[in-house]
Amino acid sequence: MAKRVLPGLLLSLALALPAAADPMLKGFDYDWPVQQAKIRSQDQDLTMAYLDVRPAKANGQVVALLHGKNFCAGSWEGAIKALTAAGYRVIAPDQxxxxxxxxPERYQYGLHTLAANTKSLLDQLGVTRPIVVGHSMGGMLAARYALQYPDAVERLVLVNPIGLEDWRALGVPNATVDQLFAGELKQDAAKIRAYQKATYYAGTWKPEYDRWVEMLASMYQGEGGRTVAWHQALTSDMVFNQPVVHELQNLKVSTTLFVGEKDNTAIGKDRAPEALKATLGDYKRLGPEAAAKIPGAQLITYPDLGHTPQVQDPERFHRDLLGALAAR
Structure with a gap:
């Protein structure tokens, strides 16, 4: 009688295969054709991958979806399907x-730079005033984009954005890029899965979540994994040192904030003193505080969901998202 192989073991075995390991995610397909744009940034020509998905019946509006640090353009697949079905054209870049x-071998990361790169892409596509939706780090980036280009944003949607508290100012010790890089080199599927279960899905797990573990973990495999780990370290440094919380009151666009209240994301929490650690990433508190700072913001909360409500309960989230966009 054949022994049953557990799904988690299958995932671990799959990630160990060289064919699945690629820092450019060549072995992981998105649900739509990936296009490439040329942008000029920091005195070099770079390629920026993106999805441009058009609806069968257009409503004339464009949504730009900005992914989080542990996510990709393809991670928005549920939102892309829901938005295009409702008539929105969707553009989702990989930063x-x-x-x-x-x-690139050399690059100085900043949210303002990623915002400029995104603006360059949208300009090339002839998109002048999109609805900008950002999740996690992408929420930080979306806020920076709206602050940087207030006349080029129709609406702003932030989904469990990070940067709603200033970790360094609160007492979390900084870390050098070398220290962050050493930590990134230790990443594997098991660690990624454990972190996502505790933070993204409020301690729950469904088999469909394994796809996103595979996507992220595959980039860390093989020789190219050092490149991925290095860029992840650089962007961790960016996120830690560029919180947006101090400028939320300066947003001038209509904003909706979605918050899964069981989220506990806080960059650098593992370095914080125990007493401080217990107070960080409290989205049940951070959500209302952030909404109060943003002029006229609408706050939609999910008491039972974690960091990724769009994945954990897609039907509920997409219904609320489309309702918020319709109620202009």
Whole structure:
């Protein structure tokens, strides 16, 4: 009688295969054709991967979806399907340094730079005033984009954005890029899965979540994994040192904030003193505090969901997202 192989073991075995290991995610397909744009940034020509998905019946509006640090353009697949079905054209880039986009040997990361790269892409596509939706680090980036280009944003949607508290100012010790790099080199599927279960899905797990573990973990495999780990370290440094919380009151666009209240994301939490650690990443508190700072913001909360409500309960989230966009 054949022995049953557990799904988690299958995932671990799959990630160990050289064919699945690629820092440019060549072995991981998105649900739509990936296109490449040329952008000029920091005195070099770079390629920026993106999805441009058009609806069968257009409503004339464009949504730009900005992914989080441990996510990619393809991670938005549920939202892309829901938005295009409702008539929205959707553009979802992979930011420079992530997923299927260029990972240059030298690059100084800043949210303002990623915002400029995104603006360059949208300009090339003739998109002048999109609805900008950002999740996690992408929420930080979306806020920076709206602050940087207030006349080029129709609406702003932030989904469990990080940067709603200033970790360094609160007392979390900084870390050098070398220290962050050493930590990134230790990443594997098991660690990624454990972190996502505790933070993204409020301690729950479904088999469909394994796909996103595979996507992320595959980039760390093989020789190219050092390149991915280096860029992940650089962007961790960026996120830690560039919180947006101090500027939320300066947003001038209509904003909706979605918050899964069981989220506990806080970059650098593992370095914090125990007493401080217990207070960080409290989205049940951070969500209302952030909404109060943003002029006229709408707050939609999910008491039972974690960091990724769009994945954990897609039907509920997409219904609420489309409702918020319709109620202009």
């Amino acid at each position: 420079i340094g992530f997923c299927k986009s260029a990972k």
